Amino acid sequence: MKHVVEIKVRGYHLDLYGHINNARYLEFLEEGRWSFIEEYIDIDKWRKRGWFFVAVNININYRKPAFLGEILEIHTKSPQLGNNSAIFHQKIVLKGTDKIIVDADITFVIMDPDSRKTLPLRGELREAFKKMS
Numbered sequence: 001m002k003h004v005v006e007i008k009v010r011g012y013h014l015d016l017y018g019h020i021n022n023a024r025y026l027e028f029l030e031e032g033r034w035s036f037i038e039e040y041i042d043i044d045k046w047r048k049r050g051w052f053f054v055a056v057n058i059n060i061n062y063r064k065p066a067f068l069g070e071i072l073e074i075h076t077k078s079p080q081l082g083n084n085s086a087i088f089h090q091k092i093v094l095k096g097t098d099k100i101i102v103d104a105d106i107t108f109v110i111m112d113p114d115s116r117k118t119l120p121l122r123g124e125l126r127e128a129f130k131k132m133s
Contacts, residue, residue: 001077001078001115001129001132001133002075002076002077003035003036003075003076003077004032004034004038004073004075004076004079005031005035005074005076005112006071006072006073006075006095007028007031007068007071007072008069008071008072009066009068009069009070010068011068013061014067014068016028017066019065019066019067020065020067021096022029022062025060025062025092025101025102025104026058028074028092028102029060029074029090029092029103029104029106030080030100031074031089032074032075032076032090032092033090033106035074035076036076036132037053037132038055039130040128040132041128047077049114049130050113051110051111051113051119051125052110052111052112052113053108053109053110054108054109054111055106055107055108056085056107056108056127057106057107058104058105058106058107059103059104059105060102060103060104061102061103061104061105063100063101063102063103064094064099064100064101065087066092066094066101067099068114070094070095071094071096072092072094072095072101073092073093073094073095074090074091075090075091075092076089076090076108077089077090077125077133078133079108079129079132081121081126081129082121083102083120083121083122084109084118084119084120084121085107085108085109085118085121085124086107086108086109086121086129087105087106087107087108088105088106088108089103089104089105090103090104090105091103091104092107098112110125115131123130130131
């Protein structure tokens, strides 16, 4: 399944070169992931269960700059599940085009904050992710 969120480039997103600062793209990608997740998961229920998303690796490719006033689409695909981690494949494109601005793979785990241990993606937890497919 794919999910799309739009973001308009504002002045505070820009660096001194007049294009989006590289760190802002990470925030845009996170917005896309959270919007996707909130469609399928009751975050309050997860929080009460002690299940928290933690990003453990980000591979990002900056393809083209984006500028003030442009509308960007953040595309997020269903996560690719492993045994203990999963990967979100995302891209940011200029709305109305096929121009890829950024593409990224974000690996995350589900962690129990009390034990600080990674939870295996099985049982009820795995089933919750399958609903995203």
